[in-house]
Amino acid sequence: MAKKIYVGNLPFETTEGQLREMFEQYGSVHSVEVITDRDTGRSRGFAFVEMENDDAAAAISALNGTEVGGRALKVNEAKPQQDRGGGGGGGGGRRQRRY
Numbered sequence: 001m002a003k004k005i006y007v008g009n010l011p012f013e014t015t016e017g018q019l020r021e022m023f024e025q026y027g028s029v030h031s032v033e034v035i036t037d038r039d040t041g042r043s044r045g046f047a048f049v050e051m052e053n054d055d056a057a058a059a060i061s062a063l064n065g066t067e068v069g070g071r072a073l074k075v076n077e078a079k080p081q082q083d084r085g086g087g088g089g090g091g092g093g094r095r096q097r098r099y
Helices: 016-024 053-063
Strands: 002-008 029-036 043-052 076-079
Touching: 002 053, 016 029, 016 043, 016 053, 043 053, 053 076
Parallel strands: none
Antiparallel strands: 002 043, 002 076, 029 043
């Protein structure tokens, strides 16, 4: 079974290829996703890596606190995504006054 790993405090120029290479030292990597800003496309400084459970545990313990580009990485098991609600909003239009 695969485990999702959170990788935080990444230098903004870190690529998915570099992360894959870093994590493959500890086992097979299923996926790597560097999270980018929706408007600018620039990295937001964190990513998710998916690996097998045993490999993930080894990678987390080995890489947490490792310095990359002058920044100490924060590597731990990803928490399930919170439901932040959705939709909503709307409104805006003009209201007509009745006399």
